[in-house]
Amino acid sequence: MVRYFTRLRVRRIYKWGGRPYIFDRKLKSYGFEYLNMSVEGQEAVTTVTPGQYILIEGNDDEYPFVAKLLKFFGDESHKQKKALVQWFLRLSEVPQNKKLLLGRSPHPQEIFYYLGRACDNEINAESILGTVHVQHVPEDTPFPEPGTKDTLYVKLSWDTKAFNVLDPVLMQDTPASTPPKPALPLFPPCASPTATPVSRGPVRRALPTPDPTVMRRAGSVSDTRATMSAGKRSTLEAESIHSASKLSASKILSAKRRGSAADTPGVRKKLQLSIGASPGKKMTRADVLCELLDEEMESEKVISLKLSSSVSHSLQHGCSLSPMRSVCKTPNGQRRFPWKLSSISLDRLSPTALGEQDFSRATTPSRRKESAMAIREPALGVLAEEDSEDSPMQPIALTPRSKRKSAQLVSLRIRKQLNLLDNTQELISDGDDDCFVPSKKDLQSSSDEEKTVSEEETRGRNCKTSVRTPHKTPSKKALQSSTDEEKSEEETVVRKTRGRNGKTSARTPCKTPSKKVTPSTPRHATPSIPSRTVPARQPGNILDEARARLHVSSVPESLPCREQEFQDIYNFVESKVMDGTGGCMYISGVPGTGKTATIHEVIRCLQHASDMDEIPTFRFIEINGMKMTDPHQAYVQILQKLTDQKVTADHAAALLEKRFSNPAPKKETTVLLVDELDLLWTRKQNVMYNLFDWPTRRHARLVVLTIANTMDLPERIMINRVASRLGLTRMSFQPYSFKQLQQIITSRLNKVKAFEEDALQLVSRKVAALSGDARRCLDICRRATEICEHSASHPSSTGLVRMSHVMEALDEMFSSSYITAIGCASLQEQLFLRAVIAEFRRLGLEEATFQQVFVQHRALSRVEGLQPISVSEGLAVCQRLGACRLLLLEASRLDMLQRVRLNVSQDDVLYALKAVRD
């Protein structure tokens, strides 16, 4: 445990060594021969030269990233320190689902040569922690068993798809025993209670370069700043440089605040460690911290002024920082600014501080992280151990100075931890309820005291540092109350991260603001249909098989006839997912033309691609206008599918608004399918407006695919501002032609020979002529198989479905039943229909009252030689015809005065009646 602590206190200083040589004239970049690293307060210097294997600060303390250093370079001012590396992977960095490809249990010290392209190989040189020894082990030889702890072995390479035998040539140029054992540990001696008393002050003043702390802070501040809205940046740029120092001080506060607010056990642990380092000093901690921060501020101010001449432009970023840097916001900065920009500013400004290192590391190789997505174990401990073993350390008791330093580092540590939170999934596990992100690591509550101390401290500081930017206010508020909103925001972040990693734990976060427990309501009821006792029988004969395949619900292997549409939608969604942007698409087409099916197919393919790490992961959410009771329920459903929260429509709208307009770390693209869009119409159209407005937000990463039936829906029902946001990405699905329908059936049947060719053609031609609805086509085919089955004399001797069967099915489904119904009506009913027609002819109108018709009816029945019926009977006859909708009637309370109209054409009636008589 101690070793973590040692690293915590490290303040490393990086200096270029050797003569710079011009590396690229255009970019004005310089190459450097080696890099000198020293731990602040110690004389010893570690030299890192290209060709060595290095450890790079990662988001995992136990296991830092491993890489081989290829080249150092920087810019004119020599302040930017960059390095080109060849990455190595630990097994833990390999995606979870690929780990099995290894086929054996990995050696604990094993690493893999990384051959992938996805990862930026340019890193910030200041994230280098130290060197490490890497040894190539040939494929067939076993790992050297009692290997030293600080040697890593490489045997295989990893190209994001598979493990391959590593070509030894790649490892050739390795200077075999490179790790020049540093004369001094990179980690400060205050690690143990007996650490060296270091005079920190002199070292700092002697610095030829600006104080790394300040620089780093400024750099980190720029990142923080980036997380804030861009609009505010410009106003803040006007602020003078010296504010950076104050801000950096306040940044510590905010970091601490976060530490206290987030209440991470991990943080607790760190704090506790620092307690362990200064035993018995707990009580004075607050005072010391105060003092330290004051001093820190002063010195920083001085240095930042010094700096201003050389690095003013990068400090512009720096001074535009805001102290409000909440957990969820930090990594978004990376997203908002191009990679280059942020890394440059970091490189120029950030020296050794831990939190920042972590951050910059997260910046540069984060592509790799994304692909790796695995849990990293902190590796720094190894390093620390190694260092402490190698270097003769003078055990010294802690001085107040170092204590101060430690206090400061505590805060840094907290921030670092919070940064970690964004990236590390390790920390997320099911824990007690008051922790957002409970850690797996053992919780030791003794740090509670410490935590409160630092929180008090934070508050005190916050009052002292005059609030410079408007951003401080929210941060202060958040500090004091740590509102629910923030919590929920953090929660969503956490949940997202979790979802991304496939750890779909059903557990809802405990602090959902909406969670009201209503007693006696079955709130946790799981929706399910009872399962059957006897399993469903499988289809028996060929016709059964064909019927099962022809059912609309059966998902075909491929969707024929929609290749072009598929490709267009695929490209659209894929490009959006790749770019991390948002967009809308409107898809129209009559029912049964495969709109929803095509999109589902697209999503299936994309999901597969993202499983294969070809594209970033994304979330797919589907809502259907028909499957909700009210357009505003769309919000509720989207939110529930995103975050599993159940809230009211208004609240959901607010939460979604916040979610899509605020930056959040590790936000993956959300693909939202809105089916039956026209049902989401409201008078103010605010639901549609929001759905189309969110994708245009900067941080939304939302792709909205909308489906409706009419091609001109945007023009017809949407007001301008909604239609404009929907954009012009439109697609229309044409009804299927008969050839396509035939192809669909054939592909569904997939070599099950159940239909005659002609029969299929008949069905598809008929349907294509009527609607082009594939569902209809499949239903008719299914019915035809049934007719075929029934018409066969023996159930076993069923042949193919023939034309006659299809004809019968078509007749059943398409022929109007009116004529049959008239034919089957009773004599008086038929007579009444004739009377209606006679009366229409007499009046020359298509409408008559019952009374008028009844007169005709009576006359007709006399002609027919039938006993005339009473008025009541006549009315009953009329009502019966009205119930079948052969006649259209007015309300029956009008009695004899109700008007009668025919619902069938007169010709049809006469035809049907004639057929009856003949």
Next chain:
Amino acid sequence: MCTLSRQRKGSIHELVQMILRERFCHQRLPEKPVGMESQHKHLLELLRRTAVHGESNSVLIVGPRGSGKTMLLNCVLRELLEVKDVNKNVLPVHLNGLLQTDDRIALKEITRQLNLENVVGDKVFGSFAENLAFLLEALKKGDRSSSRPVLFILDEFDLFAHHKNQTLLYNLLDVSQSAQAPVAVIGLTCRLDVLELLEKRVKSRFSHRQIHLLSSLSFIQYLDNVRSQLSLPQDFPDTKFYDEWNDSIKTLCEDQSVVDVLQRHYNSSKDFRSLHLLLMLALSRVSASKPAIKPTDLLEASRVCMVDSKANILHGLSILELCLIIAMKHLNDIYEGEPFNFQMVHNEFKKFLQRKSHSIHNFDKPVVMKAFEHLQQLELIKSMDSSTAKIQKEYQLMKLLLDHSQIMEALQKYPQCPTDVKQWAMSAFG
């Protein structure tokens, strides 16, 4: 001994009454639906596939009122549930468009009948939106092979089509067309144009299977049917009575007057419900003293069935009211069915009084008014104005809801109707 046999006889009649009443009141399903064998087979096969293979289906049973839609379905369900595999494996859900008048109620009812987990006792928890989401989620979670098939039986299917957005129908039919829990949606309706009621998306999801129940029964079959309906079942305890009764029924059905009556009924409507009403009336006249249905019973029953509903009301009117109706009839003749008001009727009535003052008492206007209002209450006349309040009672436009023939018939049968009034009814100037 004598009393004992009489008692036994009495009990036999009660038994006959009970058996036949059950039959006529649709309390017992027939052994086999008559005249709809192919439809029966089709439906049974369809539901069996849902129950056994887990295939989702949707079907509409269309037929005029009284054509036996529900009977057919119930027969099929009875037969289906007799199969051992199926018995415990299907979940029938019965809905009626007249009871579940909107989707909110319908959803609660579905959830209650399925007894999902948000049902406690008989109460369904959650809002409308929650219920819908819950049900859909439940159905979505199911799959073809492992979930119990749900049979949604929607009586008065056309009324469900009037629900807002047709949400329920869309969702049920959508489930039936997607790989979710197996469902069969069975709609019963008498509207032939029911598909036109469905919205295009809903319509596309419906499988377009329709089972039409249109009886093309000939009169001979109809007669056979009457005989079999009136005959006692073979397992009747008293064989002697059984033979007697069935013989009497046979002779009854051969009687010419009975055949005429039945022909008349057949011409009017072919459905069994009206026939059952007729037979029920005839059956109720059977007693211990009259151990068989006689042709006169059937004639009387037919008379009761066929009687004009307004004739009875007319018989109960006073002479004054009758006179007013005659006045209205004349006004109708003069103005060719144009509406009239009280003043016109009163004038017409006064003219008659002036001519024949001796035959009828000269009523005051308020009395006449009262009689007029009574006629309105009996709905023999109907106000044509929608806003009755604005116009004075005397001038409200009215229409007569009686046919000529009805009035004349009533006058013929009216007891002690003054001759003058009868004559006046024949001619306006009589």
